[in-house]
Amino acid sequence: MSKKKILIVDDEEDISYSLKEIIESQGCEVFATVKNEEAWEIFNKERPQVCLLDIHMPFSEFDGIELLRRIRSVDKNVICLFLTRIEDDETKETAKALGVNDYFEKPLDGDAFDKLIEYVS
Amino acid sequence: MTYLGFSGLINFITCIFLGIFVLLRNPRGVKNRTYFFLNSSVALYSIGYYIWQLCSDENYALLWFKVLVIGIILINVTYLHFVFAFIGILKKKRIELGVYYFINFIFILLNIRSLLYSSIEPRYSLGFWPNPTLFFNIYLIFWFWQCLYGFMWLIKGLKLFSGIKREQIKYFTFAAIIGFVGGATNWPMWYRIYFPPYLNILISVYIGLVAYAIVKYRLMDITVAVTRAGIFIVVYTVVLGLPFLFGFKTGLWILAMVFMAVLATMAPFMYNHFRHRAENILLEKQKKYQKALRELANEMSQIKVLDELLKSVVEKVEEIVNPQYIGIYIYSKGENAYNLKNIKVNEKYPFGIQILKDSSMVSTLYHIKKPIFIDIIKDLNMPNIQRDVLLVPQFVEGSLFSFMILGPKVNGMLYSEEDIAVFDILTNQVALAIEHCLYWEEEKVRLARDEQIRRQRSMDHFSASMAHEIDNPIFAVQCTVRSLKKTLFEEFQSIIPEDKVGYLENKVNSISKNLMRISKMIKAVREFSKQTTGEFEVILMDQIVETYLSIIEPQIKFDSIIFNKDIEPNILIRGNKIHLEEALINLTTNAIHAVKYNNKANKKIDLKIFRNGSDKFLIKIIDNGYGIKKDLLNDIFLDFVTTKASTEVTGMGLARVRKIVENHGGRIWVESEGENKGATFILEMPIMKKDNKK
Numbered sequence: 001m002s003k004k005k006i007l008i009v010d011d012e013e014d015i016s017y018s019l020k021e022i023i024e025s026q027g028c029e030v031f032a033t034v035k036n037e038e039a040w041e042i043f044n045k046e047r048p049q050v051c052l053l054d055i056h057m058p059f060s061e062f063d064g065i066e067l068l069r070r071i072r073s074v075d076k077n078v079i080c081l082f083l084t085r086i087e088d089d090e091t092k093e094t095a096k097a098l099g100v101n102d103y104f105e106k107p108l109d110g111d112a113f114d115k116l117i118e119y120v121s
Numbered sequence: 122m123t124y125l126g127f128s129g130l131i132n133f134i135t136c137i138f139l140g141i142f143v144l145l146r147n148p149r150g151v152k153n154r155t156y157f158f159l160n161s162s163v164a165l166y167s168i169g170y171y172i173w174q175l176c177s178d179e180n181y182a183l184l185w186f187k188v189l190v191i192g193i194i195l196i197n198v199t200y201l202h203f204v205f206a207f208i209g210i211l212k213k214k215r216i217e218l219g220v221y222y223f224i225n226f227i228f229i230l231l232n233i234r235s236l237l238y239s240s241i242e243p244r245y246s247l248g249f250w251p252n253p254t255l256f257f258n259i260y261l262i263f264w265f266w267q268c269l270y271g272f273m274w275l276i277k278g279l280k281l282f283s284g285i286k287r288e289q290i291k292y293f294t295f296a297a298i299i300g301f302v303g304g305a306t307n308w309p310m311w312y313r314i315y316f317p318p319y320l321n322i323l324i325s326v327y328i329g330l331v332a333y334a335i336v337k338y339r340l341m342d343i344t345v346a347v348t349r350a351g352i353f354i355v356v357y358t359v360v361l362g363l364p365f366l367f368g369f370k371t372g373l374w375i376l377a378m379v380f381m382a383v384l385a386t387m388a389p390f391m392y393n394h395f396r397h398r399a400e401n402i403l404l405e406k407q408k409k410y411q412k413a414l415r416e417l418a419n420e421m422s423q424i425k426v427l428d429e430l431l432k433s434v435v436e437k438v439e440e441i442v443n444p445q446y447i448g449i450y451i452y453s454k455g456e457n458a459y460n461l462k463n464i465k466v467n468e469k470y471p472f473g474i475q476i477l478k479d480s481s482m483v484s485t486l487y488h489i490k491k492p493i494f495i496d497i498i499k500d501l502n503m504p505n506i507q508r509d510v511l512l513v514p515q516f517v518e519g520s521l522f523s524f525m526i527l528g529p530k531v532n533g534m535l536y537s538e539e540d541i542a543v544f545d546i547l548t549n550q551v552a553l554a555i556e557h558c559l560y561w562e563e564e565k566v567r568l569a570r571d572e573q574i575r576r577q578r579s580m581d582h583f584s585a586s587m588a589h590e591i592d593n594p595i596f597a598v599q600c601t602v603r604s605l606k607k608t609l610f611e612e613f614q615s616i617i618p619e620d621k622v623g624y625l626e627n628k629v630n631s632i633s634k635n636l637m638r639i640s641k642m643i644k645a646v647r648e649f650s651k652q653t654t655g656e657f658e659v660i661l662m663d664q665i666v667e668t669y670l671s672i673i674e675p676q677i678k679f680d681s682i683i684f685n686k687d688i689e690p691n692i693l694i695r696g697n698k699i700h701l702e703e704a705l706i707n708l709t710t711n712a713i714h715a716v717k718y719n720n721k722a723n724k725k726i727d728l729k730i731f732r733n734g735s736d737k738f739l740i741k742i743i744d745n746g747y748g749i750k751k752d753l754l755n756d757i758f759l760d761f762v763t764t765k766a767s768t769e770v771t772g773m774g775l776a777r778v779r780k781i782v783e784n785h786g787g788r789i790w791v792e793s794e795g796e797n798k799g800a801t802f803i804l805e806m807p808i809m810k811k812d813n814k815k
Contacts, residue, residue: 015593018604107640
């Protein structure tokens with residue numbers, strides 16, 4: 001069985017690449033990036049099974065919600081997770097409506113981290 | 122015409138004129154009426170005197186002499202009548218006065234029946250004079266008694282009254298003595314003693330004095346007695362009287378007519394001249410007052426601070442009347458008393474710094490609602506107080522907000538009706554200005570509260586975004602630590618010296634643990650910063666309590682805690698339902714925590730909600746848990762202060778509760794006897810009045 005493909009987008013390099021290391025150690029093939037445009041390209045090229053997205057992407061052309069919308073427009077089944085700061089209720093509702101599979105608020109405590117790892121392993 | 126006859130005529134004219142004038146100013150006033158009777162009696166006497174002096178026929182002279190004597194008899198009894206009315210004891214003296222009237226009536230009968238004197242005869246070329254009988258001797262004694270009795274009461278009146286009334290009595294007494302002396306100069310002639318009664322004209326002096334007192338001291342309560350009409354009458358009396366006197370003295374009537382014609386031509390100019398002068402003199406004081414009042418009204422409308430307002434009132438009052446001292450007392454609701462606020466005093470200031478609301482002074486002011494002199498207050502218990510002390514009340518919306526105490530004037534002058542009228546106006550203006558100030562002070566508090574809420578909001582916004590910004594780096598460190606841990610203990614495990622593995626593991630775990638603590642704090646700050654100023658609505662406490670109980674009661678039951686509720690229904694509050702519920706839940710959760718971890722057999726929490734006065738209600742949450750140390754009681758509502766084990770909580774809960782309570786215009790405090798002695802959290806919240814419900 002080929003390695004599980006995971007896409008990680010976070011505008012903070014430390015988060016993006018640390019997560020990549022952690023998840024790679026679970027035996028996954030991880031594509032990490034700090035830009036949504038690049039993430040969208042990677043998604044179309046690699047078709048990962050799990051996408052870890054961030055909503056606030058100040059240095060990208062579009063935000064995480066838009067990226068989710070694009071992914072959902074081509075793939076309804078891929079697992080999409082938001083790993084983001086605490087958002088207002090409205091944003092959470094939008095994300096839910098667009099079919100996000102789970103929603104993690106930074107920073108993660110131990111349990112949440114374990115739950116996140118479960119998704120990718 | 123003889124001089125004596127002339128004095129009678131002048132007396133008649135002045136008396137009848139003043140009598141009618143006083144009566145017309147207030148026909149229903151008992152003082153005015155009795156004074157009119159008195160003057161009519163004097164007038165009757167004077168007209169009788171005048172005609173009697175003119176008579177050359179003995180029979181006619183006797184007839185008019187009888188008229189004159191009727192006048193004398195009536196003068197005394199009407200004089201007593203007036204004195205009683207003047208001093209205000211008429212009701213008490215009704216029967217006594219009736220007896221006097223009766224006795225005098227008998228003397229009138231005796232007079233008509235010619236029993237007071239046997240006959241009249243020409244004497245010393247001064248007209249016809251009588252031969253007194255025994256009855257007359259008795260009457261004369263009675264006459265003197267009545268004079269003295271009247272004066273006795275007038276002197277009592279002087280002791281009884283103060284201020285302007287005292288001045289009035291003083292002047293009337295003086296005038297009456299002059300009048301009676303004038304009249305009494307006739308008695309020697311009755312007994313064949315040569316003593317021409319030239320002083321009979323003093324009766325007109327009496328009238329003049331009374332007229333002066335009317336102008337100066339508002340005798341008979343007549344205000345502004347001197348008018349243009351008055352000046353007109355005086356001017357024309359002189360214009361017509363002087364030529365008449367000239368004609369009478371010299372007999373040169375033609376010359377007198379020419380003289381009169383000349384004066385009559387000049388009269389309009391004289392009238393105008395005197396009118397101007399009189400008005401200037403009379404109105405000067407009034408103008409000064411009006412100016413001062415206008416200035417004060419202007420100033421007062423600009424002032425928004427109560428203390429400054431009072432200061433400026435005191436300054437102005439000082440400028441207007443210059444009393445020895447001025448004290449302003451302002452009501453303090455808490456003490457139910459009036460406290461001395463702003464004063465100009467000297468060492469003689471006789472009043473205390475506080476005057477109780479139920480004191481006789483305050484109740485008298487409440488009753489009269491106008492400026493009063495201190496001596497009308499009963500039970501004052503200040504034996505040495507001067508009489509001429511004025512109390513000036515200020516009423517705001519029907520209740521006595523404050524009052525001024527004005528000492529006697531420095532220049533020794535008495536307070537006049539004008540002064541009192543000015544203070545009456547001033548009082549109303551001051552009351553309005555005080556209301557104005559109170560409004561501004563309320564407004565200031567409101568603005569400060571708004572400003573505080575605004576600052577709070579921006580503070581909340583700031584801490585929320587801070588928290589947001591900190592979240593990301595913390596998470597980055599978390600991830601980094603995780604991957605570091607992996608690398609260290611999975612990849613490099615073989616090259617780490619055996620004895621350092623535990624040490625490194627400890628250190629890395631410590632980083633993780635402390636990261637979690639930071640992240641918890643951040644979360645608490647974010648919770649705290651959540652809006653506490655959301656939409657307010659008018660809501661029944663019952664609704665809030667219902668939701669709150671549905672959340673809290675299962676937990677209380679689960680922990681086997683006895684929960685007593687005593688909740689007064691139908692209390693309206695204006696507030697945010699969710700926040701209020703949150704506050705109650707937070708406090709109760711604390712209470713549960715406090716009793717749960719306190720090893721007592723009876724774990725108990727009481728909830729009491731009840732009205733406290735008409736505009737506030739209290740919420741008490743009482744537990745018998747682990748209590749609060751005394752030195753923590755004041756700090757417990759500050760951020761990050763807690764009585765619980767510190768790793769478990771952040772200490773932001775009570776700070777948020779306080780914030781919610783304060784946002785609702787309430788306050789919160791805690792009472793505790795100390796550790797393990799339980800704690801009572803008390804919330805004092807404003808009740809929403811039904812009529813303000815919009």
